Amino acid sequence: MVRVHHTFDAVVIGAGTAGLSAFKEIRQHTDNAILVQEGPLGTTCARTACMPSKSLLHTAKLYEERKKFPSNGIHGSEHLHINFPEALKAVRRKRDHFVESTIEGMDSFKEFIVDGRAKFETPTKLRVDDKLFHTRATIIATGSRPVIPSLFKPYKEDVITSDDLFEMRDLPERIAVIGLGPVGMEMAQALSFMGVDVLAINRSESLGHIKDSKINATILRKLNETMEVWLDADYSVEPLDKGYRVCAGNRSKEVDAFFVATGRTPNLDDMGLKQLGVPMDSHGVPHYNARTMQVNGSPIFMAGDVTDERAVLHEASNEGRRAAIHAIYPDKEPTPRYPRLEIIFTEPSIALIGDTAYALRNNGVITGQADFSNQGRAVLEERNHGRIHIYADADDGLLRGAELMCPDGEHIAHFLSLALSRHLTVKHLLEAPFYHPTIEEGLKTACKDALKQLKAA
Amino acid sequence: MVRVHHTFDAVVIGAGTAGLSAFKEIRQHTDNAILVQEGPLGTTCARTACMPSKSLLHTAKLYEERKKFPSNGIHGSEHLHINFPEALKAVRRKRDHFVESTIEGMDSFKEFIVDGRAKFETPTKLRVDDKLFHTRATIIATGSRPVIPSLFKPYKEDVITSDDLFEMRDLPERIAVIGLGPVGMEMAQALSFMGVDVLAINRSESLGHIKDSKINATILRKLNETMEVWLDADYSVEPLDKGYRVCAGNRSKEVDAFFVATGRTPNLDDMGLKQLGVPMDSHGVPHYNARTMQVNGSPIFMAGDVTDERAVLHEASNEGRRAAIHAIYPDKEPTPRYPRLEIIFTEPSIALIGDTAYALRNNGVITGQADFSNQGRAVLEERNHGRIHIYADADDGLLRGAELMCPDGEHIAHFLSLALSRHLTVKHLLEAPFYHPTIEEGLKTACKDALKQLKAA
Numbered sequence: 001m002v003r004v005h006h007t008f009d010a011v012v013i014g015a016g017t018a019g020l021s022a023f024k025e026i027r028q029h030t031d032n033a034i035l036v037q038e039g040p041l042g043t044t045c046a047r048t049a050c051m052p053s054k055s056l057l058h059t060a061k062l063y064e065e066r067k068k069f070p071s072n073g074i075h076g077s078e079h080l081h082i083n084f085p086e087a088l089k090a091v092r093r094k095r096d097h098f099v100e101s102t103i104e105g106m107d108s109f110k111e112f113i114v115d116g117r118a119k120f121e122t123p124t125k126l127r128v129d130d131k132l133f134h135t136r137a138t139i140i141a142t143g144s145r146p147v148i149p150s151l152f153k154p155y156k157e158d159v160i161t162s163d164d165l166f167e168m169r170d171l172p173e174r175i176a177v178i179g180l181g182p183v184g185m186e187m188a189q190a191l192s193f194m195g196v197d198v199l200a201i202n203r204s205e206s207l208g209h210i211k212d213s214k215i216n217a218t219i220l221r222k223l224n225e226t227m228e229v230w231l232d233a234d235y236s237v238e239p240l241d242k243g244y245r246v247c248a249g250n251r252s253k254e255v256d257a258f259f260v261a262t263g264r265t266p267n268l269d270d271m272g273l274k275q276l277g278v279p280m281d282s283h284g285v286p287h288y289n290a291r292t293m294q295v296n297g298s299p300i301f302m303a304g305d306v307t308d309e310r311a312v313l314h315e316a317s318n319e320g321r322r323a324a325i326h327a328i329y330p331d332k333e334p335t336p337r338y339p340r341l342e343i344i345f346t347e348p349s350i351a352l353i354g355d356t357a358y359a360l361r362n363n364g365v366i367t368g369q370a371d372f373s374n375q376g377r378a379v380l381e382e383r384n385h386g387r388i389h390i391y392a393d394a395d396d397g398l399l400r401g402a403e404l405m406c407p408d409g410e411h412i413a414h415f416l417s418l419a420l421s422r423h424l425t426v427k428h429l430l431e432a433p434f435y436h437p438t439i440e441e442g443l444k445t446a447c448k449d450a451l452k453q454l455k456a457a
Numbered sequence: 458m459v460r461v462h463h464t465f466d467a468v469v470i471g472a473g474t475a476g477l478s479a480f481k482e483i484r485q486h487t488d489n490a491i492l493v494q495e496g497p498l499g500t501t502c503a504r505t506a507c508m509p510s511k512s513l514l515h516t517a518k519l520y521e522e523r524k525k526f527p528s529n530g531i532h533g534s535e536h537l538h539i540n541f542p543e544a545l546k547a548v549r550r551k552r553d554h555f556v557e558s559t560i561e562g563m564d565s566f567k568e569f570i571v572d573g574r575a576k577f578e579t580p581t582k583l584r585v586d587d588k589l590f591h592t593r594a595t596i597i598a599t600g601s602r603p604v605i606p607s608l609f610k611p612y613k614e615d616v617i618t619s620d621d622l623f624e625m626r627d628l629p630e631r632i633a634v635i636g637l638g639p640v641g642m643e644m645a646q647a648l649s650f651m652g653v654d655v656l657a658i659n660r661s662e663s664l665g666h667i668k669d670s671k672i673n674a675t676i677l678r679k680l681n682e683t684m685e686v687w688l689d690a691d692y693s694v695e696p697l698d699k700g701y702r703v704c705a706g707n708r709s710k711e712v713d714a715f716f717v718a719t720g721r722t723p724n725l726d727d728m729g730l731k732q733l734g735v736p737m738d739s740h741g742v743p744h745y746n747a748r749t750m751q752v753n754g755s756p757i758f759m760a761g762d763v764t765d766e767r768a769v770l771h772e773a774s775n776e777g778r779r780a781a782i783h784a785i786y787p788d789k790e791p792t793p794r795y796p797r798l799e800i801i802f803t804e805p806s807i808a809l810i811g812d813t814a815y816a817l818r819n820n821g822v823i824t825g826q827a828d829f830s831n832q833g834r835a836v837l838e839e840r841n842h843g844r845i846h847i848y849a850d851a852d853d854g855l856l857r858g859a860e861l862m863c864p865d866g867e868h869i870a871h872f873l874s875l876a877l878s879r880h881l882t883v884k885h886l887l888e889a890p891f892y893h894p895t896i897e898e899g900l901k902t903a904c905k906d907a908l909k910q911l912k913a914a
């Protein structure tokens with residue numbers, strides 16, 4: 001069905017979340033487009049990221065809850081144990097379901113999917129294996145892949161990334177989690193809840209993308225409850241007869257394997273971009289306009305994780321849609337980006353809303369704080385660990401962002417994210433009802449704390 | 458310290474949530490006020506309502522989660538059992554903590570608290586036992602108490618209300634829960650999760666204050682999973698040698714005790730209101746202005762559960778504050794009420810936001826729907842039961858309200874409640890980011906469904 005020697009309105013490269021979103025949007029406007037995909041279908045989200053990681057966290061949190069049984073009159077928790085192979089199998093069963101749904105979602109346009117690796121010959125001419133395609137616009141949505149630091153190259157049989165973790169038949173007894181970004185923190189906590197002896201190592205002091213030192217400290221205290229954490233660690237690895245010794249300064253610990261989550265690199269190799277002469281950054285990512293997603297001065301667009309920025313699904317999907325619209329209608333007024341929203345699904349969950357780096361360095365911004373150690377609902381459910389900081393303009397209380405680790409933090413984050421996208425003030429938030437007894441009352445405390453500072457200002 | 462034969466600016470009757478809120482607000486403006494309280498201190502919320510019920514639900518939900526253990530590779534759940542006396546003791550331990558905090562919160566004004574029962578002699582003269590107090594304004598915040606239908610009067614040793622439940626040393630094996638409002642549904646589910654054999658009976662078809670028949674059916678299906686439910690039931694009770702036989706039509710079931718949650722009555726007896734000649738409704742509640750809380754044509758104000766309306770803490774607290782402001786400053790412009798928000802903390806939780814009765818009978822309102830049986834995050838966490846209906850004006854998409862039962866519904870309710878209080882449209886909601894994979898994406902589905910109908914209209 002695919003016509004060659006013909007000019008397409010658009011070619012999308014990559015059938016992941018961003019590419020699918022772009023392609024579906026394009027098909028609202030034209031049938032004259034194809035989707036090029038190398039290798040098996042199924043998104044990163046469904047295969048190795050969002051879905052299987054949240055499944056493993058679900059199992060781990062379920063198991064961790066047994067610790068609350070004795071104080072609530074529930075007997076017998078000493079007989080509970082988790083079988084790693086079965087737990088991993090359950091995760092894969094769910095993952096396969098989500099991968100299948102993603103692929104089924106492509107049924108209506110599968111004759112427009114071309115299997116192969118795309119390479120630019122000119123900005124409007126693409127080679128896919130032995131075929132040549134002419135196109136008015138191209139959207140690159142090839143995603144990214146985990147990077148393994150060279151230090152670990154010699155030990156690769158014991159190095160696990162998010163690409164491998166959910167394929168494992170069993171879990172090691174002792175593991176070092178390298179890198180405490182979102183993926184590292186989630187998996188370190190999941191593994192530690194399941195009973196794996198976890199050493200978590202981070203090169204820097206800051207966890208995730210958190211900028212606020214008090215929130216960072218709140219997270220660190222929680223992680224420390226179930227694992228050993230080394231921050232700011234310049235570590236080395238030494239192989240032993242059985243396992244490895246990891247050292248940093250005068251600390252040392254033996255482990256059996258490594259879960260490496262130090263970062264990802266965009267899949268842009270061998271695409272011929274360099275030969276096109278498009279301007280690029282040091283990671284080989286072309287400069288592009290973050291609103292139109294267009295690569296400066298060319299009919300090429302970027303979307304999703306390949307941009308090496310905001311690698312989260314709702315952004316990938318939104319970027320795909322925006323890239324598609326601007327690829328088809330170059331003169332269309334660009335739509336605004338979402339305010340930044342990042343959630344880490346630990347227990348309690350962590351979130352970052354808005355431009356918190358800006359908020360924290362700006363003197364005209366105040367911080368409304370709430371601590372959860374004595375928060376009603378949190379105490380009642382024995383999960384009274386956490387902290388919310390909201391940032392607002394000192395003069396009018398306009399919400400600028402928030403950082404938090406608190407029970408049900410993922411939901412508090414959506415509430416604040418709606419507020420941010422509607423340019424609400426702290427006073428607006430306090431005009432809405434906060435039900436009792438809820439975690440949202442903790443947010444109310446932070447809002448009231450901010451309001452007091454506004455009045456004082 | 459309390460001065461008699463002197464005219465107070467205000468007297469507050471009742472040191473519950475509404476009365477405390479009123480009294481604290483009054484003290485921002487004047488010291489010339491007293492708080493009259495009969496009997497021990499501590500709010501209904503902390504003693505017998507919000508806090509102990511949520512504690513029992515917490516224990517019950519913890520125990521219920523064991524059912525997910527086998528499919529996630531967690532072995533040994535067959536050895537778990539719950540010890541009722543210990544579970545109830547744990548609930549009381551937490552409850553006592555919250556009662557104490559409430560009482561500690563009164564420390565700063567305890568010399569202004571008068572112990573005794575207040576009775577009006579004139580609209581500005583109150584008798585408290587042998588003392589007479591003159592006052593410019595009075596706020597009645599005496600709360601309410603459970604009502605036991607006369608049918609159960611002969612069996613009172615086996616009739617439990619929310620006043621008694623948390624005082625019990627053990628739980629019956631079989632119980633009939635009478636009345637499926639918020640309290641009835643929460644406690645019926647908690648008891649059934651804990652392994653009590655529950656028969657739940659409701660006089661009408663509708664559960665809680667739910668108006669939407671599809672949401673009602675979603676709730677009913679969930680309740681039916683762990684208990685027997687009789688709706689629209691004209692039931693009778695017959696005592697047996699051991700326990701009772703409950704019958705309705707050709708259905709019958711034996712139980713050991715009754716948890717009666719058929720309603721509450723305002724504590725207005727013997728207050729002398731009738732003699733004052735203030736206009737009253739058939740329940741003896743004086744007619745009052747819902748914005749100023751003032752009883753028509755008199756210097757008397759109402760706040761909290763005694764109003765026999767919106768018996769939830771955030772309203773009681775807000776009503777107390779509004780009554781106080783209008784008691785002190787009669788000419789002050791009234792502040793708007795909160796949009797209606799009701800949450801029932803079952804699993805999944807139930808919520809009602811806004812004036813859904815209006816929305817459902819109005820032809821100009823469309824319904825955006827989402828079902829959770831195949832919702833990503835809900836499937837992943839094995840809690841894929843639920844439904845969200847949002848109601849919006851057909852012409853411009855202005856949000857009018859919502860009814861829902863869904864996982865984390867209490868948080869979705871706060872999100873929608875903020876939207877309602879800011880007069881947002883469905884399109885506004887879709888301009889905010891929805892993170893993946895979250896329950897909020899289910900709400901997004903409902904918003905998109907609504908948007909489609911707007912476009913079609």
